[in-house]
Amino acid sequence: MYNIGMDKVNVTIIGAGAVGLAAAFELSGSEKDIFVIEKNDSFGRETSSRNSEVIHAGMYYPQHSLKAKTCVMGRELLYDFCTKNNVPFKKIGKLIVATDKDEIAGLEKISTDAIANGIADLKFLSRAELKKIEPNVTAEAALYSPSTGIIDSHSFMKQLAAIFRNRGGQISYNAEVVGINKMKEGFEITVRDASGENFKFLTRILINSAGLWSDKISSMAGIDKDEYKLKYCKGSYFRVAEKKANFIQRLIYPLPEKYRTGLGIHATLNMAGGMRIGPDTEYVNEPDYGVNEAKKTIFCNSVKKFLPFIEIADLSPDTAGVRPKLQGPGEGFRDFIIRNETANGIPGLINLIGIESPGLTASMAIAKMVKELV
Helix, strand or coil: CCCCCCCEEEEEEECCCHHHHHHHHHHCCCCCCEEEECCCCCCCCCHHHCCCCEECCCCCCCCCCHHHHHHHHHHHHHHHHHHHHCCCEECCCEEEEECCHHHHHHHHHHHHHHHHCCCCCCEEEEHHHHHHHCCCCCCCEEEEECCCEEECHHHHHHHHHHHHHHCCCEEECCCEEEEEEEECCEEEEEEECCCCCEEEEEEEEEEECCHHHHHHHHHHHCCCCHHHCCEEEEEEEEEECHHHCCCCCCEEECCCCHHHCCCCCEEEECCCCCEEEECCCEEECCCCCCCCHHHHHHHHHHHHCCCCCCCHHHEEEEEEEEEEECCCCCCCCCCCEEEEHHHHCCCCEEEEECCCCCHHHHHHHHHHHHHHHC
16 A cells, blocks of 8 residues: 555655645755645545635735745745646635725734745735725725635645646645654654554655644654644635625635634635635634534624625635634734754654644645755
């Protein structure tokens, strides 16, 4: 079942989400003998496939943070990859709206942050200017981001995996890491397959891109730090009735939540032309992908301030995702952890922890950082 071909490999990546596959793609351009391990039955089964599929511009994140840097750089790398590899995307733009005059200062703050992050294409729209391009949206003012887009994330990951395999890389699904031992020549990895059998192999470099489980993998590898502990933040989505899916032409967002735990319940369009609203933010003890239909009223009331055409009857449960957050409830900003752990006494281990939004947008840029660390 597992065709490693030898007892020792050069590079092992744990996790076949967008970031893990992007790292595999990037490294396979120069490195040989790369092995990706994924505990699920295919790629992108968790965070990477349960999100808004938005290509973010990068205006929300503190200047010089990894989230800002990788989002802005990753956005252009992602558009370029999609163009060259026939991955479906649309640069449809996004509007962040101020539903009353008191919120306009919030738009100005976002604009200032965006300029600091090197984003120069944002444009303020008055109420009248907004009505011209989005007649069904109600707001006092808006901030328009023309470089925001949407992507078919499944096609993106499928293409990354295909190129990686064509370069000789291997991906093993239904393969759960159950043990990591640091050895003189690298790491001894114990993997359990779908039948419950274990096998072991050695790897020179270990890249931890395990998403929701990345803190546990780090602990298994010998680094168990409080600052690495993840909190699970669930976000649910509701689908909008097809008859109203064409009422907007762009992504419509409110001002982000306090502490920027999330970006607020917003309206997104997908590549098929459907509309969804969400996600909310709900900290949970364990990953849970059920959507509580009773939330329908809260979701409707939340977006009705700027999307007055949405009625409760238009909404039906869609999907839910779970973000691997380092930031707990009520806590301030926490950045991505992208770290070679040599300084912590584990040379050869590269930890990617807390890779939540804008992780999909940032994936290609994170992959370049990983390559530099390797």
